Amino acid sequence: MKFKEFQEILGYKYESINIWYLVAISFFTIIIGLVFLLKKNNSNNNNTRSTQQQKQSTLKSKKQQQQQQEQQQTTNKPNKSKTPSGSTSPLTTTSPVLNSTPSTNNAGNSSSSSNNNNNNNSQHKLFIKTIKSCGDVVESIKFSPDSKYLSFIGNDRNIKIFSTESLFAKTPTFFNLQLPFDQASAFSWGNKCIYASLKDSQKLICFNILDQKNQQGRSYEQAWSVSLDCKTIIKSVCSEINCPYVLTCGDDTIVKIWTTKGQLIQTINTGQIKNFMAAVSPLGKYFGVAAFSSEVKIYEALLKKDGSLDQCKRVMSLSGYKTSVNSISFNNDGTKILTSSIKDEGIKLWNINVKYQMDVDPELVYSIKSQSGKLDIVLISPDSKVFAGINQLEQTISFYLLSNGTLIDIIQQAAHGTINTICWSPDSKYLFSGGSEKLIYIWSNPLVKN
Numbered sequence: 001m002k003f004k005e006f007q008e009i010l011g012y013k014y015e016s017i018n019i020w021y022l023v024a025i026s027f028f029t030i031i032i033g034l035v036f037l038l039k040k041n042n043s044n045n046n047n048t049r050s051t052q053q054q055k056q057s058t059l060k061s062k063k064q065q066q067q068q069q070e071q072q073q074t075t076n077k078p079n080k081s082k083t084p085s086g087s088t089s090p091l092t093t094t095s096p097v098l099n100s101t102p103s104t105n106n107a108g109n110s111s112s113s114s115n116n117n118n119n120n121n122s123q124h125k126l127f128i129k130t131i132k133s134c135g136d137v138v139e140s141i142k143f144s145p146d147s148k149y150l151s152f153i154g155n156d157r158n159i160k161i162f163s164t165e166s167l168f169a170k171t172p173t174f175f176n177l178q179l180p181f182d183q184a185s186a187f188s189w190g191n192k193c194i195y196a197s198l199k200d201s202q203k204l205i206c207f208n209i210l211d212q213k214n215q216q217g218r219s220y221e222q223a224w225s226v227s228l229d230c231k232t233i234i235k236s237v238c239s240e241i242n243c244p245y246v247l248t249c250g251d252d253t254i255v256k257i258w259t260t261k262g263q264l265i266q267t268i269n270t271g272q273i274k275n276f277m278a279a280v281s282p283l284g285k286y287f288g289v290a291a292f293s294s295e296v297k298i299y300e301a302l303l304k305k306d307g308s309l310d311q312c313k314r315v316m317s318l319s320g321y322k323t324s325v326n327s328i329s330f331n332n333d334g335t336k337i338l339t340s341s342i343k344d345e346g347i348k349l350w351n352i353n354v355k356y357q358m359d360v361d362p363e364l365v366y367s368i369k370s371q372s373g374k375l376d377i378v379l380i381s382p383d384s385k386v387f388a389g390i391n392q393l394e395q396t397i398s399f400y401l402l403s404n405g406t407l408i409d410i411i412q413q414a415a416h417g418t419i420n421t422i423c424w425s426p427d428s429k430y431l432f433s434g435g436s437e438k439l440i441y442i443w444s445n446p447l448v449k450n
Contacts, residue, residue, distance in 0.1 A: 124411050124414075124443075125444075126409065126411060126443045126444045126446060127411075127441070127442075127443060127444075128430065128442040128443060128444055129168070129442050130439045130440065130441050130442070131162070131167065131172055131439065131440040131442070132438070132439060132440075133152065133154060133160070133434065133438045133439060133440055134160065135438060136154025136155055136156050136158075136160070136438060137154050137155045137420070137435070137436050137438055138152050138153075138154055138420060138421060138434025138435055138438070138439075138440060139152070139153050139154055139155070139420050139421065139434075140152060140153050140186060140187065140420070140421045141421050141422070141423035141432050141433075141434055141440065142187065142188060142189055142423060143164075143189070143423060143424075143425060143426055144189050144192075144209070145189055145190075145191065145240070145241035145426075146192075147164060147425075147426040147427070148163070148164060148165075149161050149162065149163065149164060149209070150162045150164055150167060150423075150432070151177075151187075151189070151194070152421075152434060152440065153183075153184045153186075153187055153196070155183065156183065157178065157179045157181065157182060157183055158176040158177060158178055158179065159176070159177040159179065159184060159187060159194060159196065160174055160175075160176055160177075161174055161175055161176075161177055161209075161219075162174040164425075167442070175218075175219050177194065177207060177220050179196065179198065179205070180198075180201075180205075180222075180225075181201075182198040182199060182200050182201050182203075183198070183199045183200070184196040184197060184198060184199070185197050185198070185199045185233050185234050185235070186234050186235060186236050186237040186248075187237055188237045188238050188239045188246070189239065189241075190206075190239045190240075190241070190243070190246070190260060191241060191242065191260075192208065192209050193206055193207060193208050193209060193223065193260075194206070194207045194209065194220075195237050195239055195246050196237065197228060197234035197237050197248060199233065202227065202228045202229070202230055203225050203226065203227055203228060204225070204226050204227075204228050204237075204246070204248060204258065204262065205222065205224070205225040206222070206223040206224050206225070206260075206262060207220045207221065207222055207223060208220065208221050208222075208223050224261065224262040225262070226258075226262040226263075226264075228248060228256070230248075230250050230252075230254065230256075231250075231252060232250045232251035232252045233250070233251045234248050234249065234250055234251070235249050235250065235251050235275060235276065235277055235278070236248070236249040236277045236278040236279075237249075238278055238279060238280040238287065239260075239280065239284070240280050240281075240282055240283060240284050241282075241283075242283055242284075243260075243280065243283060243284030244259070244260065244284060244301070244303065244307060244308055244309045245257050245258060245259060245260065245265065245284060245301060245309045245312075246258040246259070246260060247278055247280060247287055249275050249277065249278035249289060250275060251274065251275065252274065252275065253269050253270045253271055253272055253273065253274065253275060253291070254267060254268070254269060254270075254275075255267075255268040255269075255270060255275070255278060255289060256268070257301075257309065257312055259308070259309065265309055265311070266311055266312055268299070268312065270289050270291055270297060272289070272291030272292055272293040272295070272297070273291065273292040273293060274291060274292040275289055275290075275291050275292075276290045276291055276292070276324070276325075276326050276327070277289075277290050277326075277327060277328070278290070279328050279329055279330055279337075280330070281330040281334030281337075282330065282332060282333065282334050283334070284301055285300065285301060285334055286298055286299065286300055286301070286315075286330070286334055286352070287299050287301070287312070288318075288328045288330075288337060289328075290325045290326055290327055290328045290339070291324070291325065292324050293324065293325075294319065294320075294321040294322060294323060294324065294325065294341075295317050295318065295319050295321075295325075296317065296318035296319075296325050296328060296337075296339055297314055297316075297317055298314070298315060298316040298317065298318065298337070298352060298362075299312045299313060299314050299315065300312065300313055300314075300315045315356050316352060316354075316356050316361070316362050318337070318339060318348075318350050318362055320348060320364065320367065321339075321341050321344065321346060321348075322344060323341050323342075323343035323344050324341060324342070324343060325339050325340070325341050326340060326341060326342050326376060326377075327339070327340045327375070327376065327377045327378045328340075328378075329378050329379050329380045329387065330380065331380050331384040331402070332380075332382055332383065332384045333384075334352075335351065335352060335353035336349060336350060336351055336352065336353075336365070336384075337349075337350050337352055337362075338350075338378050338380055338387055338402070339378075340370070340375045340377075340378045340389065342374045342375070342376060343374075344369075345369050345370045345373065345374050345375070346367060346368070346369060346370070347367070347368050347369070347370055347375065347378065347389075347400075347405060348364060348365075348366070348367045348368075349364075349365040349366050349402070349405065350362045350363065350364060350365060351363040351364075351365055366404065366405050368405040370389065370398075371398070371407045371410075372389065372391065372396055372398035372407065372410045373391050373394060373396065374391055375389035375390065375391060375398070376389075376390055376391060376392045377389065377390050377392075377421070377422060379422055379423070379424060380402060381402075381424045381428040381445065382424055382425075382426055382427070382428045383428040384402055385401070385402055385403075385428070385447060386399055386400065386401065386402060386408065386428070386445060386446070386447055387399075387400050387402050388400075388422055388424070388431050390414075390419045390422055390433065391419075392418050392419050392420065392435070393418060395412075395413050395414050395415045395416070395417070395418070395419055396410060396411060396412055396413075396414060397410070397411040397414040397419070397422070397431070397433060397443065398410040398411070399445075399446050408446045408447070409446045411443065414433060414441065414443075415433065415435055415436075415437050415439070415441065416437050417435050417436035417437035418435045418436045419433055419434070419435040420434060420435040420436070421433065421434055421435070428445055428448065429444070429445055429448045430442050430443065430444060430445065431443045431444075431445065
């Protein structure tokens with residue numbers, strides 16, 4: 001059959017058909033088939049390679065497991081290295097200083113020196129332990145006159161009060177004295193009470209500390225609150241056991257004297273440009289003010305026949321500095337006072353047990369230059385044998401003999417932040433320090449064997 005006859009049978013009426021068109025279609029069909037076969041072959045090869053890689057990784061993991069088992073068997077063998085005495089012992093060393101510190105609990109409010117291995121201060125021979133401040137910066141630390149409580153203020157609205165019996169326990173016990181929607185700038189203990197100055201409301205507030213919890217379940221209750229009527233922040237609140245008054249020292253030149261019931265008795269203008277701090281002698285007979293000027297003014301509290309405060313009178317002045325005096329501290333019987341100046345790094349001890357009524361000036365016992373740099377704060381121990389000084393920014397604490405000013409010891413890097421405050425324990429065995437690190441450090445008195 002001819003091709004044209006075939007066209008007619010199929011119903012085509014074309015006169016001719018291009019044979020090359022059919023050839024092209026056949027060629028492309030063959031190409032597509034070859035491409036499909038190549039892809040299938042590549043997929044099979046990839047599957048084979050992945051299977052081989054899985055086998056290789058399995059072999060490697062088995063080898064690693066065998067090596068780890070061999071290493072564990074090697075490390076589990078007892079170490080037979082001998083100590084100098086000839087006995088076998090593991091290759092471990094312990095610090096005798098760290099072992100001598102009381103045991104503490106990581107989950108509690110205290111942390112032992114073993115938790116501070118990265119801290120140089122934890123290796124110092126005078127280091128005892130640290131107490132966590134519950135997340136607050138420590139601004140000021142004070143002991144109660146009866147030695148039952150250690151308290152401090154931070155940057156929150158509480159005064160934290162610890163039981164001294166629990167300070168060396170695994171978890172020291174404490175309670176929060178909640179301030180009324182405000183922060184304390186300064187505080188002090190009285191006879192079973194706490195006086196505090198409030199920053200925002202500018203009030204002087206008093207809380208009685210109770211022997212037993214009240215009906216609200218609190219160990220304290222507010223006694224009274226009065227307006228400070230001041231223009232600047234209060235730097236110091238001072239009182240002592242059996243002291244008939246409370247002193248507040250402002251950041252300006254004003255010092256106010258209050259009764260223990262919150263009644264304002266006297267307002268004193270020191271006239272010294274700017275007050276830095278104030279301190280009261282035991283029983284409150286004298287108080288002094290450290291200020292911007294080079295003169296330290298000493299005032300005497302004059303009492304009435306019934307023992308209540310009559311008025312305060314300036315009776316002495318301590319002079320001899322060329323620059324500002326930033327810190328003062330009385331000894332235990334109020335007969336001597338220690339002063340320090342940041343700018344000239346000078347420390348002076350004065351005898352104020354003189355007949356000032358006859359215009360006798362205080363006696364300068366000694367004048368020395370600090371061997372540990374500038375001292376922002378100086379504080380005499382309750383037994384009047386030692387005084388401690390701190391350099392706030394360089395984080396150093398130094399100890400000196402009060403009798404002659406001899407340097408006993410110095411703690412370099414006593415904190416990892418600014419040191420804001422120090423406080424002696426009533427028995428003079430320990431020094432407490434605190435600051436921006438949110439820890440309270442406990443140090444041993446270098447003259448006392450604990």
